[in-house]
Amino acid sequence: MIGYKNRQRLLLCRHYLLTAIVLFIVGFPLYWMVITSLKPPGEIFDVPPKLFPAHPTLNNYKELFLLTDFARFFFNSFKVSIGTTIIALSAATLGAYSLTRFKYRGREIFGRSILLSYMFPGALMVIPLVVLLSKIHLTNSHLGLSLAYTTFSLPFSLWVLKGFFSGIPIELEEAAMIDGSSRLGAFFDVVLPQALPGIIATGIFTFIWAWNEYLFALILISDESLKTLPPGIMGFIDATNVNWGLIMAASVLITLPMAIFFMFIQKQLVTGIGAGGVKG
Amino acid sequence: MAYVRLVGLTKKFGTDIIAVDNLNLDIRDREFVTLVGPSGCGKSTTLRMIAGLERPTQGEIYFDERCVNDDEPRDRDIAMVFQSYALYPHMNVRENLEYGLKKRKVPKIERDEKVKKIARLLEIDNLLERKPKELSGGQRQRVALGRALIREPVVFLLDEPLSNLDAKLRVHMRAELIKLHHSIQTTMIYVTHDQLEAMTMSDRIVVMNEGKIQQVGTPKEVYDQPANLFVAGFIGTPTMNFIECTLKEDKGLFKLDAGLFSLNLPEKLRKKIHQNIFPSDVILGIRPEDMQISESEANGSIPALVSVVELVGSEKIVFSNVSDQTIISRISPDRELEINKEVYLIINESKMHLFDKKSGGALF
Numbered sequence: 001m002i003g004y005k006n007r008q009r010l011l012l013c014r015h016y017l018l019t020a021i022v023l024f025i026v027g028f029p030l031y032w033m034v035i036t037s038l039k040p041p042g043e044i045f046d047v048p049p050k051l052f053p054a055h056p057t058l059n060n061y062k063e064l065f066l067l068t069d070f071a072r073f074f075f076n077s078f079k080v081s082i083g084t085t086i087i088a089l090s091a092a093t094l095g096a097y098s099l100t101r102f103k104y105r106g107r108e109i110f111g112r113s114i115l116l117s118y119m120f121p122g123a124l125m126v127i128p129l130v131v132l133l134s135k136i137h138l139t140n141s142h143l144g145l146s147l148a149y150t151t152f153s154l155p156f157s158l159w160v161l162k163g164f165f166s167g168i169p170i171e172l173e174e175a176a177m178i179d180g181s182s183r184l185g186a187f188f189d190v191v192l193p194q195a196l197p198g199i200i201a202t203g204i205f206t207f208i209w210a211w212n213e214y215l216f217a218l219i220l221i222s223d224e225s226l227k228t229l230p231p232g233i234m235g236f237i238d239a240t241n242v243n244w245g246l247i248m249a250a251s252v253l254i255t256l257p258m259a260i261f262f263m264f265i266q267k268q269l270v271t272g273i274g275a276g277g278v279k280g
Numbered sequence: 281m282a283y284v285r286l287v288g289l290t291k292k293f294g295t296d297i298i299a300v301d302n303l304n305l306d307i308r309d310r311e312f313v314t315l316v317g318p319s320g321c322g323k324s325t326t327l328r329m330i331a332g333l334e335r336p337t338q339g340e341i342y343f344d345e346r347c348v349n350d351d352e353p354r355d356r357d358i359a360m361v362f363q364s365y366a367l368y369p370h371m372n373v374r375e376n377l378e379y380g381l382k383k384r385k386v387p388k389i390e391r392d393e394k395v396k397k398i399a400r401l402l403e404i405d406n407l408l409e410r411k412p413k414e415l416s417g418g419q420r421q422r423v424a425l426g427r428a429l430i431r432e433p434v435v436f437l438l439d440e441p442l443s444n445l446d447a448k449l450r451v452h453m454r455a456e457l458i459k460l461h462h463s464i465q466t467t468m469i470y471v472t473h474d475q476l477e478a479m480t481m482s483d484r485i486v487v488m489n490e491g492k493i494q495q496v497g498t499p500k501e502v503y504d505q506p507a508n509l510f511v512a513g514f515i516g517t518p519t520m521n522f523i524e525c526t527l528k529e530d531k532g533l534f535k536l537d538a539g540l541f542s543l544n545l546p547e548k549l550r551k552k553i554h555q556n557i558f559p560s561d562v563i564l565g566i567r568p569e570d571m572q573i574s575e576s577e578a579n580g581s582i583p584a585l586v587s588v589v590e591l592v593g594s595e596k597i598v599f600s601n602v603s604d605q606t607i608i609s610r611i612s613p614d615r616e617l618e619i620n621k622e623v624y625l626i627i628n629e630s631k632m633h634l635f636d637k638k639s640g641g642a643l644f
Binding site: 174176177178181189 | 367
């Protein structure tokens with residue numbers, strides 16, 4: 001007969017054990033990535049593998065910046081991700097406002113079928129998108145890539161923001177309009193501030209998605225100087241040699257900004273996705 | 281200050297729903313007018329059309345001589361207090377109050393002056409830095425009022441502003457609103473479903489039902505001379521008693537027959553009917569305070585059985601059964617009446633109302 005207190009302790013132990021296991025599974029590859037980036041080439045494939053570099057070195061990072069276009073790729077990724085976030089959020093906020101405030105035919109159906117666009121895999125969408133973009137001369141450009149990324153971010157952003165906007169009482173805008181605001185003024189002064197958690201959540205989602213995306217970036221960008229990080233890093237692998245130290249160093253630098261950013265914003269993210277999801 | 285005129289105002293939603301049906305109303309400058317009626321009667325829709333938040337399907341709205349149909353809400357120089365107050369949640373009280381002034385580019389010094397004045401008037405000067413969620417219901421309501429007052433509009437619109445307050449606060453705020461109206465001397469259009477609010481605060485009441493005006497008049501007119509069955513049953517609490525009767529003329533005398541009792545119409549009322557062709561199926565209306573309870577039979581009295589006695593404090597409300605109908609009357613709080621006691625109800629004939637059973641219209 002296990003007493004109540006003891007049972008609670010056992011459950012707690014089990015809880016911590018499971019958490020530790022999951023943490024290990026998720027965390028170990030990250031740890032390995034970091035230490036590999038600090039190992040000289042000779043140590044990387046040592047058997048038995050070393051859990052800590054014997055001769056840690058920053059050489060891989062030096063080579064990354066001096067011998068490759070990493071810095072340029074980093075800048076390009078940042079530019080495209082920010083661009084995508086701005087375009088997608090602008091369209092999503094205005095679109096969600098339209099879906100929740102105006103009446104027009106097809107509104108209900110459109111609102112409900114927003115997420116259906118995710119049934120189409122990226123690989124299927126690439127060719128039609130390339131054809132479309134080439135017709136308006138936007139292939140091999142950052143703007144074209146941002147627009148392509150928007151097609152993937154917009155449905156989710158619309159869906160989350162629709163949930164947020166429908167929870168904002170329309171009287172607030174009416175009060176603002178009576179007070180002297182135009183409709184657009186009420187949108188900026190009253191509606192957007194209320195939906196801020198949702199906007200931040202979808203903004204972060206969009207940014208991270210654009211930052212990590214590989215397929216579209218590979219196919220749409222042919223100019224080496226315009227490449228973003230994911231296809232850029234893959235260029236470190238050629239037919240004869242895989243420079244793992246370099247690749248790991250690049251991976252650390254790609255992941256680090258996102259991890260830090262996430263740490264500061266995670267509270268907003270949870271509030272945003274959770275709260276927005278309540279209203280249909 | 282402005283007078284408001286509604287001409288043939290109609291609002292249809294889709295093809296089937298007629299929310300407001302050909303409304304014609306003149307609201308005088310500085311008047312306190314209440315639109316009162318049950319849920320769905322069109323009062324809020326009418327108010328929203330005056331505010332510019334809904335476009336009329338037909339008809340015109342005039343502020344003084346100007347037709348404002350095509351004016352945006354912000355160009356109509358009106359202010360509105362919403363039932364839910366609609367305070368801007370992310371702004372503090374001060375920012376809420378001065379939002380309208382900011383939008384109209386009022387300079388900061390003047391804005392601060394006005395905020396101080398209004399805050400002092402409404403006793404919210406110690407709350408200026410707080411956010412709406414940190415305020416009580418009554419405080420929020422005063423901020424909503426302040427936000428409207430600070431703009432010094434030509435017309436004040438209030439959409440059930442007291443509904444979300446507890447009973448005691450509601451009574452207090454009713455008096456405050458009356459005082460406010462006297463001091464600012466601005467046209468106020470008030471919407472409520474509570475006929476008591478309408479009666480206590482208004483210069484005139486507009487009783488509405490199913491999108492149409494049933495009667496417009498002062499509280500006394502609407503209470504003492506209801507134009508139809510609906511107004512008679514809506515205004516006044518407890519509600520008026522209605523008894524179905526037949527009306528017959530016999531040698532110059534008018535006899536009301538309700539089966540269980542009959543009486544002759546008094547001289548005064550007889551004269552009023554004699555002008556018109558009168559229907560034979562009528563409904564007799566008599567307010568609870570005009571229905572006495574006697575323990576002994578009298579001429580024209582109605583036998584009844586006491587069923588429920590409610591002590592309100594200042595009086596007692598008695599529900600009596602007359603065959604299958606319940607009649608309500610009011611008695612002094614000190615009088616004792618047992619349940620199931622046989623009593624006799626006596627109608628104060630000078631306070632009788634008669635309505636045409638088919639059309640509902642009052643006979644006089």
